[in-house]
Amino acid sequence: MHDNRLIKLRQQMDERHIDALLVTRIQNIFYLSGFTGSTAALIVTSEDCRILVDPRYSVQARCECLNAQVHDYFGKSTIAAAAELANELGITRLGYEADHLTVSSFRDLRKNIRADIKLRSTRNMVENLRRIKDEHEIGLTRRAAAIADQAYASIIGEIKSGMSEKDVALMIDFTLRKLGADKEAFETIAAAGPNSACPHASPTDAVLQPGQFLKMDFGARYKHYNSDITRTVCLGEASDRQRKVYQIVLDAQLKAIEAIAPGKLGKDIDAVAREYIASMGYGENFGHGLGHALGIDVHDGVGFSTTSDVVLEPGMVLTVEPGIYIEGWGGVRIEDDVIVTETGAEVITASPKQLVCLQL
Known part of the structure; x- marks a missing residue:
């Protein structure tokens, strides 16, 4: 698995005339080597792969990184x-991850590297490989999605009168772990009433009230891969306005998912949902992108937005999450995880999407 990824990376290195690549982004180090610690550097050459770790991770790296030489x-x-090791490798051109190396670290690199080694900035070399998930990655993502679905099914009947947003978020987090998640994919959002109009609201001590929307955005991390799902429910009976707004969001999502196909651009799919919401009079109330790539990172790369030129390919995993947010009133978002297939999209989150009205 890791060897195949290194082969593809070396092809990019050849195209860019780089003798070696210094990898410093920890997610990319995990992707290429399997290392799960928090501090390391990886040097990939045309012939081998070397990981540098401090004594905290020496034993761990030797157990996890079977395709890499471990240097303490x-x-x-x-x-x-890393610079000292590069000096010993007989290379003349060293690439580095420009988006993930701080100015201070770059100065440290330049200070310690041999004068005859030319430094070459690179962008997204590993991230480009991570866009397309292999069968192993898709299997882990499916499991993470299943855990999120199971958690939603478990908690939806347990939301009671007197609970706060924080209570709901805590219940979701506990349930995710109980069902097998390693941890939450990100800080769980549970936002009710006016707070649900904030797309990334943090849970508060506000007590749930009848007549409000409750927006729940959460995910499971399973063996380093993430799911991301949003469901919005009504507390008590829904008003006509709430039903209308909810249905617009749901229809927008279904239309966007139906439009997904290999060869299309991310911005084209975004436009399907955005234009529909605008045609229903709520264009100004949808202020974020339609979705993002999903994988080792929750936001694993560019997905669906007004500016996304990403060309969809089979094996990509993305979220589809339109929303309508009305300040002072409330908001609705519906989010699912999808895999781009040879013919369209497969939705891998299965929680019901018809409007649920909870009796508190």
Whole structure:
């Protein structure tokens, strides 16, 4: 698995005339080597792969990184240690991840690297590989999605009068872990009433009230892969306005999912949902992108937005999450995770999407 990823990375290195690539983004190090610690650097050459770790991770790296030579360092920065190792490899051009190396770290690299080694900035070399998930990755993502679905089914009947937004979020988090998640994919959102009009609201001590929307956005992390789902329910009987807004969001999502196909651009899919919502009079109330890539990171790359030129390919995993947010009143978002297939899209989150009205 990791060997295949390294082969593809080396093809990119050849195209860019790079002898070696210094990988410093920890998610990319995991993707290429399997290392699950929090601090390391990876140097990939045309012939081998070397990971640098401090003594906290020496044993761990030797157990996890079966395709990499493990180099220990002590008493210096990770970047300085990486530069010293690069100096010994007989290379003349070293690429580095420009988006993930701080100015301070770059200065450290330049200070310690041999003068005859030319530094080459790179962008998204590993991230481009991560766009297309292999069968192993898709299997883990399916499991993460199933845990999120199970959690929703478990908690939906347990939301009671007197509970706060924080109570709901805590119940979701506990249930995710009880069902097998390693942890929450991100900070769980449980936002009711006017707070639900904030797309990324943090749960508060506000007590749930009849007549409100309750928006729940959460996900499971399972073996380093994430799911991301949003369901919005009504507390008590829904008003005509609430039913109308909810149905517009649901229809927009279904239309967007139906439009997904290989070869289309991310912005084209975004436009399907955005134009429909606008045609129903709520264009100004949908202020974020339609969705994002999903994987090792919750936001694993560009997905569906007004500016996304990403060309859809089979194996991509993305979210589809239109919303309508009305300040002072409330908001609705409905989100599912999808896999781009050869013919369209497969939705891998299965929680019901028809409007649920909970009797408190």
